[in-house]
Structures are given as structure tokens and as C-alpha cells.
Amino acid sequence: MTKSLLRRSLNRVLNLIARWSPGSTSLRPFLHRARGVQIGRNVFIGDDVFIDGEYPEMIEIQDGAAVSMRAMIIAHTKGPGRVVIGKEAFVGPQAVILCNGGKVLTIGEGAIISAGCVVSRNVPPRTVLVPAATRVAGHATISLASARTMEEFWSGLRPLRPQAGADRPTPGGPAPASSGGRPDRNRPADLPAP
Numbered sequence: 288m289t290k291s292l293l294r295r296s297l298n299r300v301l302n303l304i305a306r307w308s309p310g311s312t313s314l315r316p317f318l319h320r321a322r323g324v325q326i327g328r329n330v331f332i333g334d335d336v337f338i339d340g341e342y343p344e345m346i347e348i349q350d351g352a353a354v355s356m357r358a359m360i361i362a363h364t365k366g367p368g369r370v371v372i373g374k375e376a377f378v379g380p381q382a383v384i385l386c387n388g389g390k391v392l393t394i395g396e397g398a399i400i401s402a403g404c405v406v407s408r409n410v411p412p413r414t415v416l417v418p419a420a421t422r423v424a425g426h427a428t429i430s431l432a433s434a435r436t437m438e439e440f441w442s443g444l445r446p447l448r449p450q451a452g453a454d455r456p457t458p459g460g461p462a463p464a465s466s467g468g469r470p471d472r473n474r475p476a477d478l479p480a481p
Contacts, residue, residue, distance in 0.1 A: 298322045299340050306335050324348065333358070333380070342367040351375040355402070359383045368392060373412065379404065423447060
């Protein structure tokens, strides 16, 4: 799907105007329609909503759906996919909807995507999604703000649970022994990868 530079530029300009203009049920839907987004009747689009800049025509928002402030709808990862937000579905603030190339991601009719959710799979009709609860993943002996590199920050991370054969670290205490077998041996095993 090749587009001219002029069309790609116009899509981005209209997206930027739509993000900051008034008119959540009038002007914003109109501007997104002009970009190629398929938008039904009585659709609400909140402030600073980002709707795919490269493939807006691959997004459909059906009648009565609401997309809250700062939500993101991205219809491509490694090529265009398709996102369909069903009738009367609700996408909460700061929710992110991501679709892989060649796939169709459907948010079912009347589904509720709560604030902060990241959605990359189909959501059945009338389903309520909530984000995973935040949890403590480790202890930082070197703050991210003061670290000169990510490697320095990672080297200062300590797990909360003891690893097999290691003593439980205490805040500010000595680091557990490195496993030596992992590619990033300074990052504790139970901490998420960067």
C-alpha cells in the first residue's frame, strides 16, 4: 500500500489538528474521516487521541463508540493490520490498541477498555478490561535519573525474591552473585528485560 508523500503529510497534519481541536463529536470525527478513518454516527473522540498516522484507513470506529483522551490506536506493526472498534464500545484514557500486520483486531460491541490498558488481541462484546495491577519488580541501588547509562542502572538492580542459592538482598545491601550464564548477567533473573 504505497501513498504519495503529499497524502502521507496531509494525514499527519490532519491528525495533529484533530488531536488539539475542539469538537469531540463533530470536528474531530470529521477531520479523522478526511484522513480515511471509517467513523460511524455519534462517535466521541477525546482530547489528544492519536489515530494511526500511516494507515488511518485501516481503522473503523462504529456508531456510538467513545475513545477517551490520550488513547492511541495503531493499526500497523510490521505492515498494516485492521482495527475495528464496535458499536458503543468505550476506550478509556491512555489506553493503547495495537494491531499486527495482516491481522484484524476487534473490540466487541459495548466492550469497555479501562484507562491504561494495552490491547493487542480481540476483545469480546460487553467485556470489561482492566490493566494489570502495578507491582514492585525489584530494588534500584542506582537511580535511573542519576545513572550515566542503562547498563549502569541495570547493574544496580536487585531482585526482591532470593534466587536459588543466593541470600535475599536488603535495600542498600550487597548484590547477589551474578549467574554468569545470561547474556545480561548484571540484570537479576526475576526482573523484566529492558
